[in-house]
Amino acid sequence: MARPEVMPLGGSQRERVRARLRSEHTVCRACGGVDLVIGDALFLGFVFHSEPTDAYMIGLTCANPSCPARYTGIRLRAREFLDR
Amino acid sequence: MDVYGFPAWLRVEHWINALFITLMVRSGIEILATHPKLYGRDDSRPGSEWARFTRKTMPKDKLYDTLDEEESYSPIISLPGHRNLGMGRHWHFFVAIGWVLAGVTYVALLFATGQWRRYIPTSWGILPQAWHDLLTYLSFRLPPHLPGEPFDALQKLAYALVIFVLAPVAILSGLAQSPAVDARFPWFLRLWGGRQRVRSLHFFVLLAFLAFTAVHLLMLAVWGWGRENSLMIFGHGDAPVGGLWVSLVIIAAIIGVNIAVTVWSLRRPRMVQRVLGAVVMALRRALLRPATSHQHYPKAAVAAQHRVNGKPPDSDTYKIMAVHDFAPWRLTVGGLVENPVVLTLEDLRALNTRQSQCVLHHCIQGWSSVGEWTGLPLRDLLDLVRPLPEARYICFLTMQDNGRDEPSAPGEGHFYEIIDLELAHHPQTLLAYEMNGEPLPIEHGAPLRLRLENQLGFKMAKWIHDIEFLSDYRLVGDGMGGWREDNVHFDMEVGI
Numbered sequence: 001m002a003r004p005e006v007m008p009l010g011g012s013q014r015e016r017v018r019a020r021l022r023s024e025h026t027v028c029r030a031c032g033g034v035d036l037v038i039g040d041a042l043f044l045g046f047v048f049h050s051e052p053t054d055a056y057m058i059g060l061t062c063a064n065p066s067c068p069a070r071y072t073g074i075r076l077r078a079r080e081f082l083d084r
Numbered sequence: 085m086d087v088y089g090f091p092a093w094l095r096v097e098h099w100i101n102a103l104f105i106t107l108m109v110r111s112g113i114e115i116l117a118t119h120p121k122l123y124g125r126d127d128s129r130p131g132s133e134w135a136r137f138t139r140k141t142m143p144k145d146k147l148y149d150t151l152d153e154e155e156s157y158s159p160i161i162s163l164p165g166h167r168n169l170g171m172g173r174h175w176h177f178f179v180a181i182g183w184v185l186a187g188v189t190y191v192a193l194l195f196a197t198g199q200w201r202r203y204i205p206t207s208w209g210i211l212p213q214a215w216h217d218l219l220t221y222l223s224f225r226l227p228p229h230l231p232g233e234p235f236d237a238l239q240k241l242a243y244a245l246v247i248f249v250l251a252p253v254a255i256l257s258g259l260a261q262s263p264a265v266d267a268r269f270p271w272f273l274r275l276w277g278g279r280q281r282v283r284s285l286h287f288f289v290l291l292a293f294l295a296f297t298a299v300h301l302l303m304l305a306v307w308g309w310g311r312e313n314s315l316m317i318f319g320h321g322d323a324p325v326g327g328l329w330v331s332l333v334i335i336a337a338i339i340g341v342n343i344a345v346t347v348w349s350l351r352r353p354r355m356v357q358r359v360l361g362a363v364v365m366a367l368r369r370a371l372l373r374p375a376t377s378h379q380h381y382p383k384a385a386v387a388a389q390h391r392v393n394g395k396p397p398d399s400d401t402y403k404i405m406a407v408h409d410f411a412p413w414r415l416t417v418g419g420l421v422e423n424p425v426v427l428t429l430e431d432l433r434a435l436n437t438r439q440s441q442c443v444l445h446h447c448i449q450g451w452s453s454v455g456e457w458t459g460l461p462l463r464d465l466l467d468l469v470r471p472l473p474e475a476r477y478i479c480f481l482t483m484q485d486n487g488r489d490e491p492s493a494p495g496e497g498h499f500y501e502i503i504d505l506e507l508a509h510h511p512q513t514l515l516a517y518e519m520n521g522e523p524l525p526i527e528h529g530a531p532l533r534l535r536l537e538n539q540l541g542f543k544m545a546k547w548i549h550d551i552e553f554l555s556d557y558r559l560v561g562d563g564m565g566g567w568r569e570d571n572v573h574f575d576m577e578v579g580i
Contacts, residue, residue: 003409003523003530042407047147047526048398049491059407071412073404 028062030069054078110163114172119449123280127387128451151492164349170573213237263446264579267377372579377512377537410531419552420475459516475553480545495571540578
């Protein structure tokens with residue numbers, strides 16, 4: 001059963017997230033792995049009071065099976081990855 | 085025996101009642117301040133209130149919760165004022181116990197002594213007479229007393245209504261707001277038209293008592309303050325001057341008691357919580373704890389929008405868990421158990437027992453909502469971990485850090501609540517991971533929250549990540565049985 005707050009990303013959206021990861025040289029914080037699988041997006045702006053109203057968390061999963069903390073994420077604003 | 089006289093017991097009861105009514109009204113206003121809106125429907129949908137006693141407006145682009153809607157009223161009208169729901173409740177219930185005991189004694193003595201005749205009419209002829217008396221008052225004249233009686237017909241009817249109708253309605257409409265009573269006897273709540281209608285009725289009772297008191301004082305002034313008070317203080321009307329002065333002293337004393345308990349509550353709330361709580365909690369434990377929930381609301385009653393009390397954990401750890409549908413989340417169950425376990429959300433879902441219940445949620449603030457909750461009955465978790473014989477309480481630790489997450493709540497630290505192990509055996513005590521047929525929403529406690537259908541909402545910890553079995557709760561936090569008990573002086577046992 002899918003969690004209604006979580007939004008699946010389309011191909012172009014994933015591409016923008018991937019480009020962002022590359023430009024920032026993002027690696028897994030736990031194991032340093034560079035292979036991060038892009039997952040879904042969670043809208044943070046409404047529910048979390050500290051977040052800007054257009055903030056999202058994009059789920060990232062470290063592809064390294066021996067990584068001690070495979071689940072991570074990156075915070076992006078709507079304009080940084082959503083289609084216009 | 086003079087059945088229309090003013091015996092000592094009647095006079096003492098009168099003045100005790102006057103004190104109790106002032107405390108009940110002021111503490112009732114304090115309780116109202118915490119959710120200063122009244123509804124006709126049990127979903128308490130924002131914007132659907134028929135009355136509001138606040139000017140606050142809520143944001144549309146951010147989640148707000150019912151703590152943001154609370155009002156802070158002046159101690160002049162509320163006990164103790166300054167947004168102290170915990171204190172208001174302690175006083176309301178403590179005084180209610182005294183008021184009910186005094187009322188039962190009063191009515192028993194009325195019938196034992198024949199004094200009931202002063203209030204209860206024995207002829208329908210009193211109705212046209214009372215109407216005639218009303219017209220007389222409206223023409224600024226005084227109607228005659230009934231032959232040989234202390235009141236005119238209108239007064240007699242008014243007192244009868246207050247004693248035999250208004251007071252019982254006050255008590256019963258208060259009881260009908262108890263989650264334990266409503267969970268055990270849902271028909272009783274239906275009798276009143278629902279949770280929000282009975283809350284509104286309770287408010288009208290408050291207005292009725294205020295109106296009665298105002299007219300009562302006006303009538304005393306009209307009929308002769310000194311003589312009437314002489315009757316109610318000395319038992320005869322022969323000392324109007326004494327009646328005047330002593331009545332002023334008694335009124336000053338009532339005001340003095342109100343000021344004293346207000347100051348005490350504002351300066352030493354923990355002491356008030358312990359002293360009054362000891363009395364009220366013992367009664368609740370004996371009368372309301374055994375009430376098990378038998379609620380089966382139809383799915384059509386599920387609220388389209390369920391209000392929120394408490395904001396979700398505003399941490400990256402939590403947000404990352406949420407975006408991964410809580411795959412990284414773990415529930416640790418330990419403490420005084422034979423078989424401590426660590427479970428994933430999938431583990432919980434895979435356990436054989438899965439239970440759904442459509443029930444009425446009672447918030448301590450007064451709002452309500454119907455929701456369908458699905459999850460693991462807590463007693464099945466008990467079967468899995470097997471509590472040791474010395475385990476008596478269960479502590480639910482959550483990911484919510486109040487200092488960080490809830491600007492509208494005073495206090496710091498992670499939210500936790502402790503329940504008596506006995507409550508875990510109730511059939512509708514549930515660890516819910518779904519709400520209304522979908523994964524439990526973030527604002528309602530994802531991934532796991534407690535449902536405890538015969539208690540008030542704040543005991544149903546949300547965003548749970550750790551469950552500990554304890555022998556004593558007094559060593560946890562400030563030792564009062566939960567975060568709200570520690571920080572805002574709520575009661576631990578909240579069947580009402």
